[in-house]
Amino acid sequence: MxxxxxxxxxxxxxxxxxxxxxxxxxxxxxxxxxxxxxxxxxxxxxxxxxxxxxxxNYAQVLTDSLFWKSIWNTAVYSFFSVAFRVIVGLALALLLTSKLVKAKSALRGLFYMPTITPLVAVSFVWMWMYDPQFGMIDKVTGLDIGWLNDSHWAMPAVIIMTIWKDFGYATVLYMAGIMSLPTDVYEAASLDGAGKWQTFWKITLPLLRPTTLLIVITSLITYLQAYIQILVMTGGGPGTDTYTISYLIYDQAFTKYNFGVASAMSVILFVLTGVLTLLMFKASGDKLEESR
Structure with missing residues (x-):
């Protein structure tokens, strides 16, 4: 048996x-x-x-000015989206785990709701909000900006939408990380006379480094592949000002049907993503070794 x-x-x-x-x-x-x-x-x-x-195909890609412009656009989009996702997520997590806020469960669900909302639907809603004629953003702020039709504002507009949609993911992970931190460390810091800012910079932030690394890596991988919001909101425009590498791959494959060129770009993006991920793991590992 x-x-x-x-x-x-x-x-x-x-x-x-x-x-x-x-x-x-x-x-x-x-x-x-x-x-x-x-x-x-x-x-x-x-x-x-x-x-x-x-x-x-690789030679054609690497000598294409639009490819390098899309790389730059992707770097700008990814950097600001990841940075503000971390900053906003951490700030809200600290607020929701403090004694200052009530109805924490309701707020937690409210903040996470945009994250699980379909990206296409969110992109359409924000596209209407940015509309210069009947959009809510210009009416509320009193501005007169053609957000998605202006070469200076189109990419920031997409980044703002991305931050709004995705900060809930970071908030939930940071809340889980904060609630799992050891209390004895904070008690010792309090006995030593450490202030709130000292406690945050010297204890909370270093202890949350694994959570931050997880958020940064998963966010970076996601944003390097971003194209749906670009497709819906700007179509890569005005001109080519919001072309990202993933949108360029989509354009080459499913608009121009140059699948060979699109595949070469995909391989380059795959290698770039892998290298950046390894570098972040190495940097995080070195910092952990230094802190021991």
């Missing part, structure tokens, strides 16, 4: 391992391999073209 039970457990474990390997092979390994293979071909499914060109 005991042997039969063990056999069943090992059998179920083997099935789970096979299913997991199959999942990664089909949904992760195959698309990466297919994208890399496609990047080495002149690939157009409309004309049934799939011709070997070697590294010509």
């Amino acid at each position: 005991h042997n039969t039970t063990l056999q069943r457990i090992f059998s179920m474990r083997n099935i789970a391992v096979v299913a997991l390997v199959g999942y990664f092979a089909v949904f992760m390994a195959y698309p990466i391999i297919k994208a890399f293979a496609g990047s080495m071909h002149n690939w157009n499914p409309l004309t049934d073209t799939y011709q070997w060109v070697g590294f010509e």
Whole structure:
């Protein structure tokens, strides 16, 4: 009886391992391999073209000024979106875990609601809010800005929408992190006469570093792939001022049907994301070693 039970457990474990390997092979390994293979071909499914060109697609991408402009736009968009997601999320988490605020559960749900709202719906709502004729933002603020049609304001407008939609994710994670912090450390700091700001900078912030790293990495990966809000709100415009790398990939693949060029851009984006993630892990690890 005991042997039969063990056999069943090992059998179920083997099935789970096979299913997991199959999942990664089909949904992760195959698309990466297919994208890399496609990047080495002149690939157009409309004309049934799939011709070997070697590294010509990469040469075309790396000498394209629009590609480098989209890289810069992506860097600006990602930096400010991640930074304010962390700042706003941490500030609200500290507020909601303090004794100053009541109805914390209701506020927590209210703040998290934009995060689970479909991005397409949120993008359309904000696009209407930015409308210069009947948009709420200009009417409330008394401004007269063609937000999404102005080359100076289009990207900031998209960033503001992104921050509003995504700060709830950081807030919830920071609240979980704050509530799990050891109380004895704060008691010792209080006995030593540490003020609130000293406690925050010297204790709370360092102890929340793993949570911050998680938020930064997951946010960065998400924002490097951002294109839906760009597609809905600006269409890459005005001109090409809000082109991000992911939107450029979408444009090359599904508007111009240059799947080979789009695949080359995807491979570059994949490598860039991996390198940035590894650098952040290394930097965080070095800081943890220094603090010990």
